[in-house]
Amino acid sequence: MGISKLTTDKVKERADIVEVVGDYVPLKKKGQNMWACCPFHGEKSPSFSVSPSKQIYKCFGCSKAGDPIQFIMDIEGVGFQEAIRHLAGKYGIEVEEDETRTPEQNQEQSERESLFIALNFAKDFFVKNLQTEEGRSIGLSYFKERGFTPQIIEKFDLGYALDGWDQLMKAAKAAGFQEEILLKAGLILQREGDASRTYDRFRGRVTFTIHNISGKPIGFGARILTKDKNQPKYINSPETPIYHKSDVLYGIYQxxxxxxxxxxxxxxxxxxxxxxxxxxxxxxxxxxxxxxxxxxxxxxxxxxxxxxxxxxxxxxxxxxxxxxxxxxxxxxxxxxxxxxxxxxxxxxxxxxxxxxxxxxxxxxxxxxxxxxxxxxxxxxxxxxxxxxxxxxxxxxxxxxxxxxxxxxxxxxxxxxxxxxxxxxxxxHAELNKSFIKNSKENFQKAKEEAEAEEMLEELIPTNSQTSVEDTLRLQEKETIRLLLNYGWQKLDHEELHLCEYLLSETGDIQFHTPIYQKILDIYRECLAKGEIPNTDFFVSQRDLEVRQVTIDLVTPRHEVSVHWHERHQIFINTESDDLAGTAFKSILRLKRRLVHKMMDEAKQKIKTAEHEAAEEGKVLELQQVYFELKKVQLEIDKELGIVIG
Structure with missing residues (x-):
């Protein structure tokens, strides 16, 4: 069944964006808003803003944005219904079901949501089993023997799996769960050699519920209480679409x-x-x-x-x-x-x-x-x-x-x-030796990766050979183009202008193309005076080269015909529709080109040092520089979604 509109409205009314986001990342107040490093992409400087007054969040890096419900959907990877259930549980709101939903609509729930629901059903089933005759005499007596209080048993959702081949499976099927979902959730197994026969994974054991960071059951650990040498002491849930052992710690929710x-x-x-x-x-x-x-x-x-x-x-x-x-x-x-x-x-x-x-x-x-x-x-x-x-x-x-x-x-x-x-x-001498050894190993690995990349490039036909300097110049040009076309525009609902973002991100970068560096310096001078220059300001500059470059960059080569929208109702997304994302990717590409240039220079220095038979320490120092640059490049590639096989 679905969730009633009344419940949804109560959740929207009660949920506070600061409290919801604060469960996942530490927030620090800065001005009117709260800030943190974005939980959706790697970054060192906080660009994730939470507005208590507007009850929204916004990342100026990856452009994720929304209200408390959207945040839960994004960070937990769940749909709207599960996000409402999560927040309702957090704020003690009773969930009222919408009786008008059809069985077909229920079947349309995502697999991920279905897995969460199935595992929550299993958790409740195991907990209730402690009140059965078998559960009390075996499971509950074991917990009491360990000194576990009723409050602790409830806090950690401890339970008992009945000693039968299909107790859970029968109960789950009677509740409407499909066998396919129970298999994917790791709750049942298929018999070897006969896929048509299935049985419970957990049988005759006390169960320990494994929760994710927001408190949802995602798996189980189960301990046997008899001395059976043919059975392992503990068995655990397998990897599933929602349970990745390497990313989970037991008890982290509590x-x-x-x-x-x-x-x-x-x-x-x-x-x-x-x-x-x-x-x-x-x-x-x-x-x-x-x-x-x-x-x-x-x-x-x-x-x-x-x-x-x-x-x-x-x-x-x-x-x-x-x-x-x-x-x-x-x-x-x-x-x-x-x-x-x-x-x-x-x-x-x-x-x-x-x-x-x-x-x-x-x-x-x-x-x-x-x-x-x-x-x-x-x-x-x-x-x-x-x-x-x-x-x-x-x-x-x-x-x-x-x-x-x-x-x-x-x-x-x-x-x-x-x-x-x-x-x-x-x-310190031993530390230096260790660094040198690691540097040699890492540089050799990076060298092999670089050689593999070069071999890959040789296999891909290209029409022209573009130098590292040329690609860097083109990316510098792109950064200046964004600055001239959109510098005075604000990024979404915040008070941050695009020019402030671009100039803060390029603060430590010296452009290699003189004219682009000149325009950048002019822009910085204006901002220092509290002014944001527009296109007319640069077009009216005395410097002829500045004027020509400005006109070239603010005049688009192609424009989308108005008839696409007015006659055919075809909507085309433009870079101005998502300025924050456009600026973020542009800065990443600029830094990537700059790192490539520095890597190219480092390689040339290494070759020169080896040719001149320089001291080993000198060569290792250059190799370390190259390797650190390589790591930076890989981090940027990851953010841009660039993958080299």
């Missing part, structure tokens, strides 16, 4: 507010670790669910905090096996601390053993930064073995080298020097 408020995320391994910490009064905790950390999970944490405290079970061998996760966190720009529990203990067992207050005190007293943690981990090994100490130093240097911020790297190098009792210069 923890996100506490993580943001306390500016720290405790990172654990399992479902019960998360739940036990909530029982101890610690809510800023999430779990990787036993898998290795991924870039997607690290980015998810970074949306709420830059501080991570990793909690390790009291198992030295297990710690050493999973310690690589610290390097990934450091590489992701997070500040990392670690806590190790006593031998044989994990967050779940230790919290139940010592109680809430003692558990919280232990975390505070035993939290160490990653340098002290790593050194303490290997201290006994290198106490009487100088060779092992040298190996540990190199391992710690490698971890420090993962930190992107040079100031933070320097601070940790100084701390490592004191703890390891070696000169700080040695730490």
């Amino acid at each position: 923890a996100k507010k506490a993580i943001r408020d306390l500016d720290n995320c405790f990172l654990v391994e399992g479902y019960t670790d998360v739940i036990s910490m909530h029982l101890s009064g610690i809510e800023n905790v999430a779990a990787s669910s036993g898998t290795s950390l991924t870039d997607g999970q690290i980015k998810l944490i970074k949306r709420f905090t830059n501080q991570v405290t990793v909690l390790y079970d009291g198992d030295p061998a297990g710690i050493k096996a999973s310690i690589r996760g610290i390097d990934l966190l450091l590489e992701g720009g997070l500040n990392v601390k670690a806590v190790v529990f006593p031998d044989g203990e994990d967050p779940d067992s230790f919290s139940r053993k010592v109680g809430s207050q003692a558990f919280q005190d232990y975390l505070k007293e035993n939290s160490r930064d990653f340098i002290g943690f790593k050194i303490g981990l290997y201290k006994d090994e290198f106490a009487k073995d100088p060779i092992r100490k040298a190996e540990v130093i190199r391992e710690i240097v490698q971890s420090i080298g993962k930190i992107p911020d040079p100031i933070v790297r320097s601070v940790y190098a100084k701390e490592a020097s004191g703890l390891l009792q070696i000169e700080e210069e040695i730490i």
Whole structure:
């Protein structure tokens, strides 16, 4: 069924754009509006604006815009109906169904929405099973044995899958769900060799609901309670269109507010670790669910905090096996601390053993930064073995080298020097060696990619050979054309003029074409006086070249006939219809051309240095420059949607 208009109107009336967007990205007030880095495309400077007065959001980079409902549709990838349901749940609005919708209309719901609905049905089914005779005697008794309160069971949507081959499947089909959707949701399986026979994936197990960031069920983990050696202890939902394990952390939905408020995320391994910490009064905790950390999970944490405290079970061998996760966190720009529990203990067992207050005190007293943690981990090994100490130093240097911020790297190098009792210069020397080694490897990889690109270009016939300088000049021309034609126009509903955007984005760029740089300088001088020059201003300039270039750029070569619209009702989108998007792409293309030119210059310098047999350090320095430029180019390509096979 659909949602009634009354419910939709209530949601529109109650939903606040700042609260809705604030659940996903941290907002900072600037002037009348709130600003953030856009959650829809990568950027370093905030261009995502939220207007409390107008109740809209707008990104001046990728041009995403809309109201609270549209934001949920964009960020969750759901349709209008699911967005309304999401917001209704957030604001405690009862959802009234529209009885007039036909079965055909219900079938037209997107597959993604259907999967969410099916998984939510499964969640409710598992939760209700705890009240059955089987559920109470097995599932509920297990939770009570672990000390889980009714409030915690409800908070995490814990449940029980009945011990039968098709209990869930029969209930779902009776509720109108198609077998195809249940298969795609990972709730049922097809029997090998007989696709016509299907059965429940989860049977005779307690269930842990996995939620996405907005609280929707997207998967399940299920634990067996019997000692059956032929069955795995845990089974989990497979990858589905809405569940990607590498982008999900268990408990992040319940923890996100506490993580943001306390500016720290405790990172654990399992479902019960998360739940036990909530029982101890610690809510800023999430779990990787036993898998290795991924870039997607690290980015998810970074949306709420830059501080991570990793909690390790009291198992030295297990710690050493999973310690690589610290390097990934450091590489992701997070500040990392670690806590190790006593031998044989994990967050779940230790919290139940010592109680809430003692558990919280232990975390505070035993939290160490990653340098002290790593050194303490290997201290006994290198106490009487100088060779092992040298190996540990190199391992710690490698971890420090993962930190992107040079100031933070320097601070940790100084701390490592004191703890390891070696000169700080040695730490920096090892860091430099590590950078040189990585530079060689990365440059070789970039060189191979460049050679592959050149081979690809040779296979594609071209009519002319355009130099790097020519393409850069053409893109500079395009930027000036936009500035002259639309500079005084405002970008959508905001107070920002297109010229202000273009000039701020080109502030550090020196145009290589003199006339275009001259026009840019004139424009900057006018803005500094509080004036926005129009076309007439440039056409009336004394400088003949400025006048000629202006006339050339403001006079279009082709125009769409008015008859297309007036006679034939054919509407043609123009660049002025989406000035923000046009300007954004133009700046990206300009920077891409500029980076190409710099890469070309770097290659020539490398060839010259190799030909002249220059010092190895000189060549490596040039190679590092080339590689950094290559990374910038790939980031820009990604934003523009350019893919090279």
